[in-house]
Amino acid sequence: MFELLADLDPELVDGAEAAPKKRRRFVLPAAVFSAAACAAVLILTALFRPVGGSTGADPNGGGDVNGSGWIDAVVTETEDRLAVTPEEGDPLRGVYTEIVLTMTDYAPVPDNMPADLQIGDRVRVMCNKDRLIDLGDGTAQAPIVFAVYRRSELDFSGRLREMVEQLEAQRQRTADTLNDLYADSLPRPVTAEDVDPAEGFVVFVDTNIFALDTDDMDAVRTALERGRFICLLPVRVGDVTLSANFAVGLPLRPDAPFTEEERREVLENERKWIASAYALYETDGPDYYNALRARLGEIPEGTLLVGGLPFFRGIAAVVPDGEGRASKIVRLSAELEGEDLLRNARISDGVYGYSQTRDIWQSEQN
């Protein structure tokens, strides 16, 4: 059947031949990255103190098992070069005042970099953190950048860093448990590297926001945060997608009928992220970031993931407009219940008007 693809529309095929877009305004002077200058870069790397590993401070936030990681930063330059400043909370804050992101023919601009970055934008830069070149004046250069995301598009809950810090310590334990449960279905064992907390999604559960009399996004968020939330962490191993769900340990209820050992365990895990469930997906696993981008294009800041809402059995995204109101609700997993009822709330495939959906649910209760 590989042969059949030979006759695909030539326009489709030719579209994939074009090299990924490069942005000339971020390209350093060509002389710096000529063949001879590549050698200079290597020499510079040896002379200047490389960051990470056993020399200097350990700047690695999450995801640093093989030296890759991310930097949460604010864009400070976009004209002749792309430069960022690590922001409050990032381990590189206080280590470097500025990091220059290198985009050249040898390390091209990632396809997923937003086209319209502005000074002041909050971004997450995925790069080889142990390859940062310390330029000796409080600044550094990142020679290879894998991806640049707008922070607003990634952090669905504002709790990403808290979740990542807690889950970092559980990477190996999570990998071991997944291997214990699913070894027979995996092409190879899960490693700690596969368990990347930065890939996780915070999902608010057990709160029916359709019962609110408002679609004000602050009110929706407050109601959700008063309830429970879980962290759904996809783990990809070859063609197989697994997930580990983490929930925050609830406080011990005085009247709970637990044994002494169970009470000790609850107290130990109180207010910590603990693994509550594991799953293996037959087909697609949770990839809500890309699913949302496919449906919406850019993901507005303040978008929240919610699980278990009426009509939406699985996970849905509540999407704000630019005026602080919940404007859309997007189905991300599972089929709808009562799809006919939502006919008039439908905006496009899987996307529904938030206030219309809420009104339909409330009218069904009367």
Add this chain to the structure above:
Amino acid sequence: MEDAAIIELYWARDQRAIGETEARYGAYLRRTAVNLLELPEDAEECVSDTYLAAWNAMPPERPGILRAFLGRITRNLALDRLKAAQTKKRGGGAARVLFDELAEVLPGGDTPEGALDEKELLRDIEAFLRAEPERSRKMFLRRYWYADSVKAVASRYGMRENSVSAQLARTRGRLRKYLTERGYAL
């Protein structure tokens, strides 16, 4: 030289057409051939055969996108060589992996309706690909039309190999579901 001018050379039976084709697309055709055949000498022969096939095809063909037209010839010639090599149990390891990946998605075997089914299937696959997000579509084509290795696709798009494998698997899964919903027996 632009495509239109090269095609005119073919139509005029001017042998400069081959030299101009080599200059403009030689490297691209070699890459396409090597992805499937692995041995450089086999790939080189394949590219030479491509020029002969193009000379014989134009006229009457007047392709809209010369690069894709030539690439398809090279791809098909490379596949023919691969089949011949596999009967002699020689080479083609990387290509076998590709075929295995696609085997889980696309229907195999002949049907009584034969060519008509294939045209319909191709149209459905094209519709699926057009509806896919741009990067997902391009990665699928790079892997299963251009026969790029996973490593090459990862390098092209600045991703980890694991992420590329996972994304391709998800695309294959979506394609399989799409074709099943349209009644293709898998």
